[in-house]
Amino acid sequence: SAVISQKPSRDICQRGTSLTIQCQVDSQVTMMFWYRQQPGQSLTLIATANQGSEATYESGFVIDKFPISRPNLTFSTLTVSNMSPEDSSIYLCSAIAGFTDTQYFGPGTRLTVL
Amino acid sequence: QKEVEQNSGPLSVPEGAIASLNCTYSDRGSQSFFWYRQYSGKSPELIMFIYSNGDKEDGRFTAQLNKASQYVSLLIRDSQPSDSATYLCAVKGRMGSGTYKYIFGTGTRLKVLA
Numbered sequence: 303s304a305v306i307s308q309k310p311s312r313d314i315c316q317r318g319t320s321l322t323i324q325c326q327v328d329s330q331v332t333m334m335f336w337y338r339q340q341p342g343q344s345l346t347l348i349a350t351a352n353q354g355s356e357a358t359y360e361s362g363f364v365i366d367k368f369p370i371s372r373p374n375l376t377f378s379t380l381t382v383s384n385m386s387p388e389d390s391s392i393y394l395c396s397a398i399a400g401f402t403d404t405q406y407f408g409p410g411t412r413l414t415v416l
Numbered sequence: 417q418k419e420v421e422q423n424s425g426p427l428s429v430p431e432g433a434i435a436s437l438n439c440t441y442s443d444r445g446s447q448s449f450f451w452y453r454q455y456s457g458k459s460p461e462l463i464m465f466i467y468s469n470g471d472k473e474d475g476r477f478t479a480q481l482n483k484a485s486q487y488v489s490l491l492i493r494d495s496q497p498s499d500s501a502t503y504l505c506a507v508k509g510r511m512g513s514g515t516y517k518y519i520f521g522t523g524t525r526l527k528v529l530a
Contacts, residue, residue: 344522
């Protein structure tokens with residue numbers, strides 16, 4: 303398994319600002335993902351974070367709004383840019399550990415945009 | 417569009433009963449199937465994974481897979497109030513070019529009544 307930490311755990315931000323969320327895994331992982339979860343809803347995949355190259359974004363999500371970095375095998379960041387109240391959500395980092403195909407989740411970042 | 421379908425619930429069962437959670441998927445090429453439990457305000461945690469047709473048991477949990485019917489289920493025996501949560505079904509599907517995507521259902525909310 304993989305133990306995943308995220309920072310910050312929650313934040314309240316003003317409209318028009320940006321927030322960077324950090325994700326750290328305790329072991330080398332093959333794949334890392336970023337999800338968004340609105341209250342009472344299921345998970346929506348934002349992008350796959352690729353090590354050393356540009357992230358692969360899902361339909362409806364663009365790099366200018368959600369820039370993602372993954373400089374090494376255990377760390378990734380997601381930035382939510384030029385925030386609006388519609389960006390208020392829980393953002394989750396996940397990872398596939400080792401040679402398994404099992405996905406583990408971080409504790410999430412609860413973002414509120416005023 | 418590859419899909420994973422779940423009944424949103426809530427599914428209410430009395431304490432001690434068997435809870436049966438169901439999931440259907442559209443991609444016949446899917447190879448790996450996962451069940452996650454998500455308590456309110458928390459991130460998803462893995463309960464079980466299953467790859468082969470048939471049953472897989474782990475404690476009070478049994479996952480059942482029928483690839484011909486494109487159906488996967490989770491049985492929880494001796495349900496406890498602490499099992500009350502949302503259960504997410506996830507399917508790993510091949511997207512082409514050797515890439516994979518994990519598709520989550522919308523989740524079934526389970527309520528175990530004391």
